[in-house]
Structures are given as C-alpha cells and as structure tokens.
Amino acid sequence: VPLQQALRHLQTAFGNFFAQRAKYPRYKSRKKSRASAEYTRSAFTWRDGRLTLAKMAGPLDVRWSRPLPEGTEPTTVTVSRDAAGRWFVSFLCVDSIAPAPATTAAVGLDAGITSLVTLSTGEKVANPKHERRDRARLARAQRELSRKAKGSANREKARLKVARVHARIADRRRDFLHKLSTRLVRESQTVVIEDLSVRNLLKNGTLARAISDASWTQLRSLLEYKCAWYGRELVVIDRFFPSSKLCGNCGTVAAKLPLNVRVWTCDCGAVHDRDVNAARNILAAGLAASACGDGVRPQRESSRTGQSSVKQEPQRATAGTLRL
Structure with a gap:
C-alpha cells in the first residue's frame, strides 16, 4: 500500500x-x-x-x-x-471543530526581533530566541561532525547529534508559537498582521539569523488556520503601509525612522514607542480594511509636504464603493 x-x-x-x-x-x-x-x-x-x-x-x-x-x-x-x-x-480523521465564543476584542500585531510580537494593547511578548540559546551546543556538535570521516559509522552518529539539537530547537519554537497563536485567537475576534516579505528580509546578512529564529512565517500560518477553525477574522494589511513612521495621534508620516530609534516624538508633541505605535496603526488599518472589504494602500504624503496625511485608504473594489 x-x-x-x-x-x-x-x-x-x-x-x-x-x-x-x-x-x-x-x-x-x-x-x-x-x-x-x-x-x-x-x-x-x-x-x-x-x-x-x-x-x-x-x-x-x-x-x-x-x-x-x-x-x-x-x-x-x-x-x-x-x-x-x-x-x-x-x-x-474526519472531525468538526466548534467555533469559539464570539467576542468584540480586536488586536493588531507588530512583529519584531527583541519582542517577538507587540500587541496594540501595549503588551510586548518577549522573543525566546531558541536558536541563540542552543547555539553553543549546536556549534560543538557541528565541529564534531566535521572531524569524522565521510561514510563512517562515527560520522552518522555525529550527524544524529546535530539533528537532535536542531529538533530540540524546532520543537521548542513550535510549542511556543502554538501557545501564543492559540491565546491570540481565543482572546480576539479580529487579528490584524502585516504582510511581511520574510524572503527579502533574510537578505540582510546582519539580521538574517535572528529573523529565521523568530519564524514569523510559521506564526502567520498558525494564525491563518486557527482563525479559520474558530470563526475568527484574520486581516493582512499591505507590507508597504508605514505603520512605524505613522503618528497615531495626528496622522503625520515621519520622513526617516532608523531601526535603532525605538522611541520618537512627532511634530504634534506625541511621544511614541515605535513598536506599540506600529501595532496600533496596524489595528486601525486592519479594521478599516475589514469594514470596506479590501486591502490597504500605503501612504503617499509625508511630513515633508507640511500636510497631515490620511491614516489609511482602502482600495475600491467597485466604482460605487466609498473610500474612508
């Protein structure tokens, strides 16, 4: 068979x-x-x-x-x-999953490295960094593997040791992401995330290892099927939406915001935590997209024009649909 x-x-x-x-x-x-x-x-x-x-x-x-x-x-x-x-x-097996009890809560998620995700409620979920914790053990096992003669029984034993370290890292990461995604789906009726291009982000040689360890793609996959299981709504906004540079108070988009700037002050006087502000903007954009039934286009104006820009502008699906 x-x-x-x-x-x-x-x-x-x-x-x-x-x-x-x-x-x-x-x-x-x-x-x-x-x-x-x-x-x-x-x-x-x-x-x-x-x-x-x-x-x-x-x-x-x-x-x-x-x-x-x-x-x-x-x-x-x-x-x-x-x-x-x-x-x-x-x-x-053939089985049916009962939808979870309905709730009115909605949450926006901003993915990161120091904090794995930052919620629009202000909560920051720390990144456990499973690969970094076992990096010394993995390097030791790989050095032992490199010393063994190819095709020998000792090389096969050393290969199994390396595979076990990788399996330990993957199992711990998968367990953490399952618990986090289940909690988010149970607590919120609407979950809003960004459409991140992880493949392009991995081209950054400095952050590639940390991004791979964070496993944002796996978290998104878990949220997708669990939201479908339990009757939740998962909204994915455009990857070019300036969630970090957009002021949630006045709607102005900052001209530049380097990665090392974690707290910034807008011209209107509002002081923003970079990740919390991004999560709240993601939630606002996702709720607007959910209400209009379409995606979110990125901002076109910036603070250099001296004019406040609109927070988000959902694309029109038909000619008769109003734009917010």
Whole structure:
C-alpha cells in the first residue's frame, strides 16, 4: 500500500506540473527528507485504541501526544521518521471543530526581533530566541561532525547529534508559537498582521539569523488556520503601509525612522514607542480594511509636504464603493 500511495503522490505531482501549478517533480533525498509511508484503511487495523499495521504480528507501542476526537476513526495513517531518527504516527480523521465564543476584542500585531510580537494593547511578548540559546551546543556538535570521516559509522552518529539539537530547537519554537497563536485567537475576534516579505528580509546578512529564529512565517500560518477553525477574522494589511513612521495621534508620516530609534516624538508633541505605535496603526488599518472589504494602500504624503496625511485608504473594489 505505501508503494501504491507513492505512485499516487507522483501522479499528483505530475498533474500539478502539467497544469503549471508546480515545478517538475524531484527525487526526495533519503538523508535530508522526512522518510514516510502512508497506509490507507485496508492496510492497518484500529481496534480498542491499538494500531496494527499490515504484516505486523502485534500492535505498535505508541506514546500518544493527544487522544483522537471522540466518535472518529482514522482513515489514513502516516508513519514517518525525521532526521533525528524519531518515529511518528499521524492519523487522518474526519472531525468538526466548534467555533469559539464570539467576542468584540480586536488586536493588531507588530512583529519584531527583541519582542517577538507587540500587541496594540501595549503588551510586548518577549522573543525566546531558541536558536541563540542552543547555539553553543549546536556549534560543538557541528565541529564534531566535521572531524569524522565521510561514510563512517562515527560520522552518522555525529550527524544524529546535530539533528537532535536542531529538533530540540524546532520543537521548542513550535510549542511556543502554538501557545501564543492559540491565546491570540481565543482572546480576539479580529487579528490584524502585516504582510511581511520574510524572503527579502533574510537578505540582510546582519539580521538574517535572528529573523529565521523568530519564524514569523510559521506564526502567520498558525494564525491563518486557527482563525479559520474558530470563526475568527484574520486581516493582512499591505507590507508597504508605514505603520512605524505613522503618528497615531495626528496622522503625520515621519520622513526617516532608523531601526535603532525605538522611541520618537512627532511634530504634534506625541511621544511614541515605535513598536506599540506600529501595532496600533496596524489595528486601525486592519479594521478599516475589514469594514470596506479590501486591502490597504500605503501612504503617499509625508511630513515633508507640511500636510497631515490620511491614516489609511482602502482600495475600491467597485466604482460605487466609498473610500474612508
């Protein structure tokens, strides 16, 4: 059955290629890729909470991360092994998630490095920096790996040590982001974020490692599907919207605001914390976009013109739609 499933996956890959939805299929690396085998309903037995795969004499010894939903049975089982040599079993079940109780709260998020996210309420969530904490351990394991002869058994053991350190970092980061995203979705009916181009931000050689450790893309992915699950609204505003340079008091856009400036004073006398001000502007822009049903265009005026600029201007979807 796993061999047949591999052929079905290959057929899907070629279908996406010929439909110009993906590139030409490539071979999976046995060392770098996650090895997996997919079993359909005819190739496993699920009885009394015990899983037995085809051609096995007894059930698998499974350490459950969480119980299956009540009244559901798995339709597909995937057995996989990661680079660190750990085995996992994932179940595909048909289940419905009840929407969370409605609330009127809304929150804007400003992503950062020192503070992972800053909320429009003024709260700053500290960045745990999991990779930085284990950087010395990772460097030591990589030095030991570089000394081992290629193709030897000792090199494979050293490679597993490096993979375990990477797995520890990824697991801790994923756990933190899951808890943070779940909390935000439960507390707020509307969540507003920026459309960050992380791929372009990683071209900054000074901040690339810190940006990768923050994992903003993974946080956005978690917020997207959890908002869809629990009946929340996720609003993504334009990446060119000047959230940090825009004064939330008078609407003036500062001409320049370097990254090392964390607190700045507007011409109107308002003193802004850079991140908190950005989060509040993101929330205001997101609520305007949500009310008009369209995106947010960036500011066109700046303080150099001597005129106050409008905070946000949603794009018109039709000719008869009013612009705020």
